[in-house]
Amino acid sequence: MTFADRPAAKIDFESWNAEFRNIGTEIKEPPLRPGENAPERIVLGTLRCFVELEGDLRLKSLRFDNSPAALRLWSFLLSENDRLAAAKRAGKKIIGTLKDLGTVPVIAYSSSRAVAFYPDGAWWIPCLMEMSEGLLRIADAAGFGDEVCPVRATLAAFLNQAHFPMPDLLVGAVGACCDDMTCLMQRVADLGIPMVWWELPYRREAVTPELVRFVAREFDRVRRALGDVVGEDITDDMLAAGIRKANRVRGILARIRDLVYGTSPAPFPALETQICEMLAIHYCSDPEQCLAVLTHVLQTVERRVERSEGVLPRDNCRVVWVNPVADLRVMDLFEEMGGALAGTEYLFRQALLPIPESGPPLEALAETALRDPMIGTARYRARLIIEEARRYGAEGVIVSNIPGASHCATEGLVIRQEVQRTLDLPVLEIVVPPMADASIGQLATRFEGFFEVIRSRRSHG
Secondary structure: OOHHHOOOOEEEHHHHHHHHHHOOHHHHOOOOOOOOOHHHOOOOOOHHHHHHHHOOHHHHHOEEEOOHHHHHHHHHHHOHHHHHHHHHHOOOEEEEEEOOOOOHHHHHOOOOOEEEEOHHHHHHHHHHOOOOOOHHHHHHHOOOOOOOOHHHHHHHHHHHOOOOOOOOEEEEEEEOOOHHHHHHHHHHHHHOOOEEEEEEOOOOOOOOHHHHHHHHHHHHHHHHHHHHHHOOOOOHHHHHHHHHHHHHHHHHHHHHHHHHHOOOOOOOOHHHHHHHHHHHHHHHHOHHHHHHHHHHHHHHHHHHHHOOOOOOOOOOEEEEEEOOOOOOHHHHHHHHOOEEEEEEEOOOHHHOOOOOOOOOHHHHHHHHHOOOHHHOOHHHHHHHHHHHHHHHOOOEEEEEEOOOOHHHOOHHHHHHHHHHHHHOOOEEEEEOOOOOHHHHHHHHHHHHHHHHHHHHHHHOO
């Protein structure tokens, strides 16, 4: 039996480091792609490297899928800042995109001279580094205290300039935007980085032709601004090629989601599947490697489904999870207490949808951007959650509220009411801070009680 063929399981940090020696060199050091420089490829290192060299201390508290595909996924995620720095040294333009989650990067990557990323991703740094980096203290000093969403760490990362290279251009979405990001972007705009704004309008219910045309005009301004920075016009043909590339990633991800969320026992853990979904937003700064990493994950999941292998017990309670967690450890706790994902709504559904490949590319991108669940009513988002629950046969819904996030103040109630009225499923609301150590016991008790309710419903038909 090869290393890749061993039975599926979740293992801890120390076990992964001990077993790393059993991974073949051909997996650790894949051959270079045409035109690729050695520093750009994903060479697998032990998880310990990211703890000791990058300060990602939270890894020591997590449990991981035991496949080479999962380790490659983690290596790809945790090495993004190195790729951004290498791209900047190579003369590529770094484009920082704020708020829209999934659309502007498609425009940016239509030019080979640009690399796009989301500085918003810094909201996970306090968790990964277990507060050792001091970002939330910096945000506090800048006037963004605990009453603000943990995304305030993004402002601090711009201020201390220690976590990603400063962008050559920032692209910010305004309009139907949460209060936290609106205030944050206003502060970032004062830092002297060139910035272009585009308006993301509020969508009441349907995506109307008028809204599509309006956003397409906004994207045309963004396209021209990006072209000025990279030194070439971004044509419709280039955009069409960029859309096809995005759809390849989204197609593989859709297959991963269907297999993981629709199969018992679960063939891949919740945390790693969440990372896969996140890659759709901006490809973790490398579209080609992103496609290769997700393909490797899909092959692993398909093999496990064919063999009826899973990383969790078959009778774990199947739940739709709403909102990303600020502390990654909570996803492990959820599974340890008896949960399994049967669908998600992580705020960026628009990044998972296929982009239309017929018609004007700017209008296709506009239509996709307008599917953002955060720019409409809470009932619209509740319907997405209900669709997930029906699609994957969920037995309950967990709404993971984000402390200080303005959108979490009232939408949890609407989601709970709509889910219970439409599907008669139990709904649990929790709050997960960036470091949940102090509340782990309480969360475990609430998960346990929630899963008891689900199991009781099973026994009563």
